[in-house]
């Protein structure tokens with residue numbers, strides 16, 4: 595099958611599976627342990643129903659929106675995912691081109707296989723830099739300053755990864771990077787000669803040895819003290835932490851469970867979104883990632899209060915299937931599905947999407963019980 599024949603994002607995943615070595619596909623696709631949260635990220639979307647309004651003039655539908663002051667074509671942006679050269683030889687450079695052509699925002703992983711400067715050199719585009727804090731704070735500081743110099747517009751601090759979750763597929767495959775793929779942003783900077791073999795997955799051993807497990811709320815202040823860029827916190831799942839994030843001066847919050855690759859048995863992100871949004875009370879934008887595969891998923895997240903969503907695996911699978919063109923097609927698919935959903939829901943602009951457009955499972959049961 596060629597990528598031209600694909601009609602939905604699940605088919606991209608299926609085709610990517612046929613194209614990639616097992617070790618690479620499993621790394622991209624899998625979640626942690628027995629993957630309860632991975633299934634929930636999708637299943638929870640299917641339990642939310644839509645409440646369309648009819649006889650609205652939808653001859654012109656505009657999905658564009660603004661995120662941190664940047665005008666983008668749609669509220670679908672690309673989450674940071676590591677090691678794109680495992681998917682395609684051009685790696686993040688191809689991904690970046692496709693994302694700027696689609697006029698949306700890319701978050702580059704600090705564990706990318708093309709350097710942040712190579713990605714920036716692909717041309718104009720709004721890009722944020724995702725940060726893992728290394729024990730070596732000097733290197734971490736350098737990364738942040740390099741991101742500023744290269745024109746990145748925000749720092750996205752990942753807060754759910756003091757250690758890597760147990761990804762059993764990677765353990766079984768004895769995950770190892772092939773010789774042509776490396777941690778480009780820190781190549782030659784970190785001392786990686788005597789890494790302790792803490793895991794059968796080299797990726798987990800990398801994180802175990804080098805990531806700073808002592809990372810805590812004080813470090814958010816530290817990060818803000820070394821950069822003028824807005825700092826977004828990625829990986830928040832509770833009201834308690836959302837409130838602390840606002841108090842810490844976060845410029846935005848990403849409700850995320852890391853694509854269900856970290857702690858298993860955390861809830862689906864879409865199921866905690868609304869309580870986080872309520873607690874934050876509009877002080878900063880709240881974004882969501884995890885399991886977004888359809889225009890209807892995007893719509894549901896916006897109706898429950900997200901200012902925008904991010905997709906992780908879909909763009910990687912697009913890249914695996916057809917390089918830059920594959921990522922473009924994935925993003926076009928989101929745009930197209932979202933615009934059709936908006937038209938069928940009776941809304942012409944993102945601002946018109948509201949809470950009454952969705953019914954959660956809880957509301958469905960309450961409605962049934964009230965009739966009994």
Ligand SMILES: Cc1cc2nc3c(=O)[nH]c(=O)nc-3n(C[C@H](O)[C@H](O)[C@H](O)COP(=O)(O)O)c2cc1C
Nearest residue numbers: 622673674675676703752852853884885905906907
């Ligand atoms: C292959 C892969 C690599 C990832 N690498 C990173 C990373 O380097 N930094 C990070 O903060 N999150 C990383 N994530 C998590 C994503 O940013 C995002 O939270 C998740 O993929 C969203 O779920 P989705 O894949 O269902 O869209 C990664 C996810 C995947 C699937």
Ligand SMILES: CCCCC(=O)C(=O)O
Nearest residue numbers: 676705797800801852855
């Ligand atoms: C050490 C790189 C970690 C990448 C990552 O966050 C992931 O695979 O989920």
